[in-house]
Amino acid sequence: MDNDTLVVDDLSHHETERLLEIYRPDIFCAGIKEKFAVQKMGIPCKQLHSYDYGGPYAGFRGAINFFKDIDRMVNMKIWSFVTPPWQPKKEQAAEVAAD
Amino acid sequence: MLLRHTTDEVLERNALTVNPAKTCQPIGAMYAALGIHNCLPHSHGSQGCCSYHRSTLTRHYKEPVMAATSSFTEGASVFGGQANLLQAITTIFGVYTPDVIAVHTTCLSETIGDDLVQIINKAVAEGKVPEGKHVIHCNTPSYQGSHVTGFSNMTKAMVTYFADPAAEKTNQVTLFPGWVEPSDMRELKSLAKELGIDVVMYPDTSDVLDAPQTGKHEFYPKGGTTVEQIKASGGSIASIGLGPSGSAAAVEELRKKCGVAGEVMELPIGLQATDKFIDRLRTIAGVSVPDSITDERGRLLDMISDMHQYVHGKRVALFGDPDQLVSLTEFLNLLDMKPVYIVTGTPTPQFENRIRAALGGNVPEAKIRAGAQADMYLIHQWLKQETVDVLIGNTYGKYIARDENIPFVRHGFPILDRVGHSYFPTVGYKGGMRLLEKILGVLMDRQDRDAPEESFELVM
Numbered sequence: 001m002d003n004d005t006l007v008v009d010d011l012s013h014h015e016t017e018r019l020l021e022i023y024r025p026d027i028f029c030a031g032i033k034e035k036f037a038v039q040k041m042g043i044p045c046k047q048l049h050s051y052d053y054g055g056p057y058a059g060f061r062g063a064i065n066f067f068k069d070i071d072r073m074v075n076m077k078i079w080s081f082v083t084p085p086w087q088p089k090k091e092q093a094a095e096v097a098a099d
Numbered sequence: 100m101l102l103r104h105t106t107d108e109v110l111e112r113n114a115l116t117v118n119p120a121k122t123c124q125p126i127g128a129m130y131a132a133l134g135i136h137n138c139l140p141h142s143h144g145s146q147g148c149c150s151y152h153r154s155t156l157t158r159h160y161k162e163p164v165m166a167a168t169s170s171f172t173e174g175a176s177v178f179g180g181q182a183n184l185l186q187a188i189t190t191i192f193g194v195y196t197p198d199v200i201a202v203h204t205t206c207l208s209e210t211i212g213d214d215l216v217q218i219i220n221k222a223v224a225e226g227k228v229p230e231g232k233h234v235i236h237c238n239t240p241s242y243q244g245s246h247v248t249g250f251s252n253m254t255k256a257m258v259t260y261f262a263d264p265a266a267e268k269t270n271q272v273t274l275f276p277g278w279v280e281p282s283d284m285r286e287l288k289s290l291a292k293e294l295g296i297d298v299v300m301y302p303d304t305s306d307v308l309d310a311p312q313t314g315k316h317e318f319y320p321k322g323g324t325t326v327e328q329i330k331a332s333g334g335s336i337a338s339i340g341l342g343p344s345g346s347a348a349a350v351e352e353l354r355k356k357c358g359v360a361g362e363v364m365e366l367p368i369g370l371q372a373t374d375k376f377i378d379r380l381r382t383i384a385g386v387s388v389p390d391s392i393t394d395e396r397g398r399l400l401d402m403i404s405d406m407h408q409y410v411h412g413k414r415v416a417l418f419g420d421p422d423q424l425v426s427l428t429e430f431l432n433l434l435d436m437k438p439v440y441i442v443t444g445t446p447t448p449q450f451e452n453r454i455r456a457a458l459g460g461n462v463p464e465a466k467i468r469a470g471a472q473a474d475m476y477l478i479h480q481w482l483k484q485e486t487v488d489v490l491i492g493n494t495y496g497k498y499i500a501r502d503e504n505i506p507f508v509r510h511g512f513p514i515l516d517r518v519g520h521s522y523f524p525t526v527g528y529k530g531g532m533r534l535l536e537k538i539l540g541v542l543m544d545r546q547d548r549d550a551p552e553e554s555f556e557l558v559m
Binding site: 036039040044050052053054069072073076077078079081082084085086087 | 370371374375377378381387388393396400401403404405407408411412432433434435556558559
C-alpha cells in the first residue's frame with residue numbers, strides 16, 4: 001500500500017461523512033445501508049456485498065466486469081448536473097463562503 | 100409476425116412511404132382548436148376527414164371530441180365549398196352556440212382552391228356571425244408537412260385573429276406549449292404558477308380532453324384559453340414557444356403583429372430541457388426559483404443516479420414528432436443510454452443537426468431521418484439489421500415491438516391502447532421521472548421474464 005494511504009477499521013457514520021468531505025473521492029465502496037447516504041453527497045457508491053446485483057468480480061472476466069462497473073459509475077453524466085443552473089456551483093459556493 | 104414482409108435490406112426510395120411516422124395536418128389543427136374555450140373546430144371538406152380526426156382524438160383521449168364538417172359531396176367538389184361553409188356557420192352559431200368556430204381546410208378544399216378569407220368575410224358581411232362571436236381559420240393541406248404543421252398553423256391563426264397589438268402591457272408571459280398532452284399543459288401552467296409568473300398559454304387542452312366524470316356532459320368543457328386571454332397576450336412582456344415545429348410560427352406572428360419579443364426553446368422534456376425552460380422563465384420574469392421546484396429537480400436527479408445501472412448503454416430506437424424526439428434524445432443521452440435510430444415522418448429542417456446537438460457528440464453511429472421516406476418501415480428495417488433494447492413511439496410501434504421482441508414504451512400521438520398520457524405529464528421534472536419509470540419498467544419486466552431460475556432476483 002502507498003504511503004499516506006489511510007486504513008480505518010470499523011468506521012462510524014460520522015467518520016465516513018468527515019472523510020468524504022475531506023477527500024471527496026471519485027467513488028466509495030461499502031454496503032446497502034451506506035450506499036444512498038453516500039450518493040446523496042454526490043459520490044457514486046459501489047456495494048461490495050451484492051456488487052449492486054452485478055458481478056461476478058472474481059477471475060479475469062470478473063476483473064473486466066469490475067472495470068466496467070467502476071467506469072460507468074465514475075463517468076455517469078448525471079453527477080455534473082447536481083447543481084441547478086439557478087444556484088452557484090458547489091465550488092463557487094465554497095469560495096464565496098471562504099471569502 | 101404481422102410485418103413478416105419487412106426485410107433488412109434498405110433500398111433508397113423517393114416516391115413511396117410505407118407506414119408513415121406522421122399523420123394529416125387537419126388533426127393537429129383540430130387538436131389545437133380544442134384548446135380554445137367555447138370553440139367548435141370545423142373541418143372544411145368531406146365528412147370522412149372530420150370523422151377520422153374525431154375518431155383518432157377520441158380513441159387517444161377516451162373523451163368526447165366535438166367538431167363540425169362542411170360535408171362536401173360531389174357538388175361541392177366541383178363548384179367549391181362556399182355554400183356549405185356559409186350554411187355550416189349559420190347552423191353552428193344557431194344550434195351549438197360556440198364563441199369561436201375554428202375552420203381548417205382539407206386536401207379536397209385546398210385542391211379546389213376555396214378562399215377561406217373570402218368566405219369568412221362574406222359570412223360576416225351577411226350577418227351570419229353574431230356579435231361577439233368569431234370565425235377563424237387556417238390552411239391545412241395534408242400534402243405538406245404533417246399533423247404537427249396543422250397544429251402550428253392553427254396556433255398561429257389564434258395570434259393572427261385575436262392577439263391585440265393595443266392590449267394593455269402586463270407583466271405576463273405568453274406561452275405556446277407546442278403539441279403536448281393536456282397533462283403536460285396543466286404541468287406547464289403549474290410550474291409557472293409555482294415560480295410566481297403570470298402566463299397566458301394557448302392552446303390549452305387541459306380541462307377539455309381530461310374532463311372529470313360528473314354525470315353530465317359539457318359540450319364545451321370548462322378548459323381552454325378564452326378569446327379575451329388570447330387578445331391580452333398581445334401585451335405580454337415576452338413569449339416563449341416550446342418546440343420549434345409546433346410553436347415557432349406563433350412566436351414569430353406575435354412578434355410581428357404585437358411586437359412581443361419571443362423565443363423558441365426545445366420542449367421541456369427531460370432534465371436539461373426543463374432546466375433551460377425554468378431558468379429562462381425566471382430570468383424573463385425576474386423571480387427566484389422556489390425550493391419546491393429545486394426539490395422536484397433533485398428527486399429526478401436522485402432517481403437517475405439510483406437507477407443508472409439498469410439503463411446505461413442500452414440502445415434505443417425512437418419514432419414520433421420532431422420536437423419530442425429532440426428532447427427525448429437529450430434525456431436518453433443524459434441517462435447514458437444510446438439513441439441509435441431516430442425517425443420522424445414530419446419534414447423538419449435541421450432535424451439531424453438538432454438531434455446531433457442533443458447527443459452532444461455521443462452516439463456518432465446514430466441513424467437520423469426526417470421526412471416522407473422516414474417511415475416506420477425504415478426504422479423496422481434498421482432494427483432487423485441490428486436490434487435495440489427499447490423502442491419508444493406511439494401505439495403503431497407495437498407491431499414492430501412484437502415481431503422483433505423489443506421492450507416498448509408508448510410515447511407520442513396517438514396512443515390508442517393504453518391510458519395515462521392524459522393524466523401524467525412527461526414535461527418538467529415530474530415528467531422526467533415518469534419517463535424514466537416507464538423505461539425502467541419495460542427493461543426490468545423483461546429481465547424478470549427472461550431470467551433463468553437460478554438468477555431470478557428478488558432485489559434487482
